Amino acid sequence: MNAKGRVFKYGDNIDTDVIIPARYLNSSDPAELAKHCMEDIDKSFIGNVKPGDIIVGRKNFGCGSSREHAPLAIKAAGVSCVIADTFARIFYRNSINIGLPIIECPEAAEAIAAGDEVEVDFDAGTIRDLTTGATFQAQPFPPFMQKIMAAGGLMNTLR
Amino acid sequence: MGMTMSQKILARAAGLPEVVPGQLIDASVDLVLGNDITSPVAIHEMEKLPDALVFDKDKIALVLDHFVPNKDIKSAEHCKCVRQFAARHGITHFYDVGEMGIEHALIPEKGLAVPGDLIVGADSHTCTYGALGAFSTGVGSTDMAAAMATGKLWFKVPAAIRVNLTGKLQKHVTGKDVILHLIGLIGVDGALYQSLEFTGEGVASLSMDDRFTIANMAIEAGAKNGIFPVDEKTQEYLKEHAKRPGTVYEADPDAEYAGEVMIDLDTLESTVSFPHLPENTHLAKDSEDVVIDQVVIGSCTNGRIQDMREAAEILKGRHVAKGVRVIVIPATQAVYLQCLQEGLTEIFVKAGAVVSTPTCGPCLGGYMGILAEGERCVSTTNRNFVGRMGHVKSEVYLASPAVAAASALTGHITDPRRY
Numbered sequence: 029m030n031a032k033g034r035v036f037k038y039g040d041n042i043d044t045d046v047i048i049p050a051r052y053l054n055s056s057d058p059a060e061l062a063k064h065c066m067e068d069i070d071k072s073f074i075g076n077v078k079p080g081d082i083i084v085g086r087k088n089f090g091c092g093s094s095r096e097h098a099p100l101a102i103k104a105a106g107v108s109c110v111i112a113d114t115f116a117r118i119f120y121r122n123s124i125n126i127g128l129p130i131i132e133c134p135e136a137a138e139a140i141a142a143g144d145e146v147e148v149d150f151d152a153g154t155i156r157d158l159t160t161g162a163t164f165q166a167q168p169f170p171p172f173m174q175k176i177m178a179a180g181g182l183m184n185t186l187r
Numbered sequence: 188m189g190m191t192m193s194q195k196i197l198a199r200a201a202g203l204p205e206v207v208p209g210q211l212i213d214a215s216v217d218l219v220l221g222n223d224i225t226s227p228v229a230i231h232e233m234e235k236l237p238d239a240l241v242f243d244k245d246k247i248a249l250v251l252d253h254f255v256p257n258k259d260i261k262s263a264e265h266c267k268c269v270r271q272f273a274a275r276h277g278i279t280h281f282y283d284v285g286e287m288g289i290e291h292a293l294i295p296e297k298g299l300a301v302p303g304d305l306i307v308g309a310d311s312h313t314c315t316y317g318a319l320g321a322f323s324t325g326v327g328s329t330d331m332a333a334a335m336a337t338g339k340l341w342f343k344v345p346a347a348i349r350v351n352l353t354g355k356l357q358k359h360v361t362g363k364d365v366i367l368h369l370i371g372l373i374g375v376d377g378a379l380y381q382s383l384e385f386t387g388e389g390v391a392s393l394s395m396d397d398r399f400t401i402a403n404m405a406i407e408a409g410a411k412n413g414i415f416p417v418d419e420k421t422q423e424y425l426k427e428h429a430k431r432p433g434t435v436y437e438a439d440p441d442a443e444y445a446g447e448v449m450i451d452l453d454t455l456e457s458t459v460s461f462p463h464l465p466e467n468t469h470l471a472k473d474s475e476d477v478v479i480d481q482v483v484i485g486s487c488t489n490g491r492i493q494d495m496r497e498a499a500e501i502l503k504g505r506h507v508a509k510g511v512r513v514i515v516i517p518a519t520q521a522v523y524l525q526c527l528q529e530g531l532t533e534i535f536v537k538a539g540a541v542v543s544t545p546t547c548g549p550c551l552g553g554y555m556g557i558l559a560e561g562e563r564c565v566s567t568t569n570r571n572f573v574g575r576m577g578h579v580k581s582e583v584y585l586a587s588p589a590v591a592a593a594s595a596l597t598g599h600i601t602d603p604r605r606y
Binding site: 050068087096099114117118122126172 | 228254330557572
C-alpha cells in the first residue's frame with residue numbers, strides 16, 4: 029500500500045478539537061465533518077486539500093477527546109496518510125480501526141516541509157520526500173495491527 | 188518480573204498469569220460505555236455485523252450527557268438513535284434525561300465501576316474510574332462497537348509512571364490542583380501510552396472526589412489510564428454505591444516503573460492552566476491580572492458534591508462581580524438534588540450564578556456558555572485548547588472550583604485564600 033501527495037504541515041499537540049470542533053459533532057456524517065476539518069487552526073486547509081494529500085504533525089498528534097470523528101474527518105477530506113513524531117493513543121487506535129493510514133517517524137516529521145511532495149510505502153515503512161530527495165525509515169506496524177488495516181478496519185475482522 | 192496494578196488487571200482480563208509492557212493482548216471487558224456523541228457512530232458500525240447482538244446487556248452503559256436536553260435537531264436525532272438501540276437490545280444501564288448525569292460522575296455513583304474492573308468507554312475521560320482501582324481507559328467508537336458485540340478488545344500493555352504523593356493538601360487546594368500541577372511537570376504527552384499509578388502516604392488524605400478529579404485528567408498527560416490503590420476511603424465509597432464486589436489488586440513490590448514523580452501535597456498551591464494547553468500551569472496568586480468574562484463550575488472533572496460545596500463556601504453571602512456570567516452545573520441528578528437539600532443551589536442563585544441541569548455542554552463548546560471572540564473563562568473543566576469553549580480567539584483557564592468561585596467574585600483570576 030502506498031500514499032502520495034502534497035504536505036500540509038502542523039506543529040505539536042494538534043488536538044481533536046481543532047481537527048474537528050465539537051460544535052460540528054451534532055453530525056457523524058464523514059463528508060459533513062470533512063467540510064470543517066482543521067478549520068480552527070487552518071481555514072485554508074479544506075479549500076486546498078486534494079485527494080491523496082498528506083498531513084504531517086509533530087508530537088502527540090490527535091490528543092484530547094476520543095472522538096472518532098477526527099480521523100473520519102481527515103480521511104473524508106481525502107488525506108491519504110498522517111505522519112507524526114508521535115500520536116495520542118486514542119487517535120492512534122481510532123485511525124487503525126477506521127483504516128486511516130498513519131505512521132510514526134520523528135525524523136520525517138521534523139524534516140518534511142509544508143508543500144513538499146511525499147510518498148509513503150507502508151509495507152516497507154519508507155517515507156520519501158520527492159521535493160528534497162530525502163528518505164526516512166519508520167518502524168513498520170506490528171503484524172497484529174497490519175491485519176486490522178489490511179482487513180479495512182477492526183469491524184471487518186469480526187465478520 | 189513484578190507487575191504494576193494496571194498490568195495485573197490486564198493480565199487477569201486476558202486470562203494470562205503475567206503480562207509485560209508492550210505486549211499485545213486480547214482482554215475481556217467488564218463494562219463498555221458510550222455517550223450521545225460517540226455511541227451513534229458505534230451503533231452504526233456494530234449494526235453492520237451480520238449477527239449484531241450485544242455481548243451482555245448488563246455490561247453496557249449508555250449515557251446521554253453531551254448535548255442534552257437536546258440542543259438542536261441533529262443532537263435530538265443522535266439521542267433518538269441511542270435511545271432506540273438501548274430499547275432494541277434491552278440495555279440495562281441506559282440513562283436518559285431525568286436520570287442521567289455526566290457519565291464519569293454517574294457511573295461510579297451508580298456503582299457500575301468496581302476495583303479490578305477492565306472498563307472501556309468511547310469518551311477520553313473514561314480514565315476517571317481508576318480512582319476506584321479499576322483499569323479504565325478511553326477508546327473510539329469503533330472500539331466501542333467491537334467491545335459491545337464481542338465483550339473483548341485488544342490492548343497494548345502499558346508501562347507505568349509512579350506518582351508518589353506525600354503530605355496533605357492545604358485548605359482550598361484540591362485534587363484539581365494536584366493533577367494540573369502534575370501535567371505542568373510532565374507535559375501533555377508526559378505519560379503517552381503509559382499508566383499513571385498514584386501511590387504514597389499522601390493518597391490517604393485525598394477524598395474520593397479528589398481522586399476522581401485526578402484520575403479524570405490522566406488523559407491530559409497523554410496517559411492510557413490513571414489508577415489509585417484501594418484503601419478504606421475507597422471501601423467506604425463502594426459500600427455506599429457498588430452493585431457488585433470488586434477485586435483489589437496491588438502493585439508488586441518489585442514492579443518496574445518507566446519513571447517516578449514526587450509531589451508534596453503540603454506545598455501545593457492553587458494552580459491555573461493558561462490557554463491553550465493544560466500543561467501551561469501558573470499559580471493562581473501570580474495570575475490575578477487575568478480579567479474574565481465567564482466562570483463555569485461543573486463537568487466530569489469537577490461537578491461532584493465536594494466541588495459544589497467548595498464553590499458554595501466561597502460564594503455564600505457574596506455576589507459575583509458585575510459583568511461576569513457564572514454557570515454552575517451539578518454533574519448528576521443526585522448531586523443536583525443534594526445541592527438543593529444542602530441549600531447550595533440557593534447560595535448560587537443568590538450570588539448571581541445560574542444553575543443548569545447536568546450536561547457536558549460548555550466544556551466542549553457545545554452549548555450552555557459559548558464564548559465570543561476575545562472572551563475569557565475560568566473553568567473547572569479539563570481542556571483549554573484553541574476554540575474549545577467557543578470562538579477560536581476565546582480563552583479557557585482551567586482551575587479548581589475554589590479558584591473559579593473566587594474569580595467569579597472579583598472578575599479576575601483569584602487565589603481563593605483571599606476568602
